[in-house]
Amino acid sequence: MNKYKAVIFDLDDTLYPEFDYVKSGFNSVATLLSPRIDQNVAGINESLLKLFHDDRADVFNRYLSLQGIEDKRVLAECIMTYRGHFPNISLSSDVRELLYWLKNNQLGLGILTDGRPDGQRNKIKALELDKIVDAVIVTDELGGVHYRKPNELAYRRICSQLEIQANEAIYVGDNPAKDFISANQLGMVTVMLKNDHSLYKQEGFLPEQQAQMIIKDLRELKSIVFRSNHEQENLSFSPSCERI
Incomplete structure (x- = not known):
């Protein structure tokens, strides 16, 4: 299961x-x-x-x-x-395939993003994610910039929208400065996408800021999703240890 x-x-x-x-x-x-x-x-x-x-x-x-x-x-x-502006951006075929693979395997899909609501919503529409995912939270819409990550409310709220407990979720991000702190505290499995072209620093953070796993390609989520319950329950917290 x-x-x-x-x-x-x-x-x-x-x-x-x-x-x-x-x-x-x-x-x-x-x-x-x-x-x-x-x-x-x-x-x-x-x-x-x-x-x-x-x-x-x-x-x-x-x-x-x-x-x-x-x-x-x-x-x-x-x-x-x-x-x-309405952006000229698109999902790669690999990412689109992954999202539909997750959906076909009965996984709920959520997006949790910081930023000005109009701009973030335009990005989501341009990427056609509004047609794929089950829940979206733009943190500023919760009441302003102080609700941006790592504010815990946004993480709790998206779990509520997806009708899951936090420990039933995998959270995937790229920015240790804000992405993983609350997700770790709430018991989510946290995964950082290692991105050499990221606009954000990805190294040199405190242990509580770091993800439990690091991947270099989002398609690696497929193997993470279906690891056995026994293996997941015994997964040690090992920040910055690449499990690929």
Whole structure:
């Protein structure tokens, strides 16, 4: 009998590469700015991406400053365009296949994600996850940014929506700074997707911040899901020990 009843996923850099969203947003901003500064969209895109790679902070401020534009209204337009655009992103065929495999094996599917609700909901629609998963929580919708991970309420709430106990869930994320603390405390099995291209640091964290298992490909969840109850009950907590 399968011990687990659901798999709960982080969204960004777990189910799809967050950098794809960044590129999509920059393209929307470049399209906005192109007729105003007499540069083509590709050139603006290239400049924004270079600034982002140099330093992720204040990209639009820095770009506009380089163009001699100090109008705060233009900056606000860039930010709103980025945050509000409908992204050009998609699930990989491997991830889509995995999600349907989990569903076909009677696992509930949840998404637990931080971020501005409109932007996160747009990502979920663009990825067509709203047609696949059983429950979605965007933590800000619980009452503001203080409900973001690792706030325990969001983890409890998604378990309630999936009609499971926390120890019946596998939680999959990529960011030890926030993803696994509450999941570990609640008794979920925690799994980190090791991602060399993640926008977040994945090493150098305290034991309680780290996942119990590390995988390099989401398809490895298949073997985790159907390990025997005996093996799972005797699984030692071994942070950063790759079990692949």
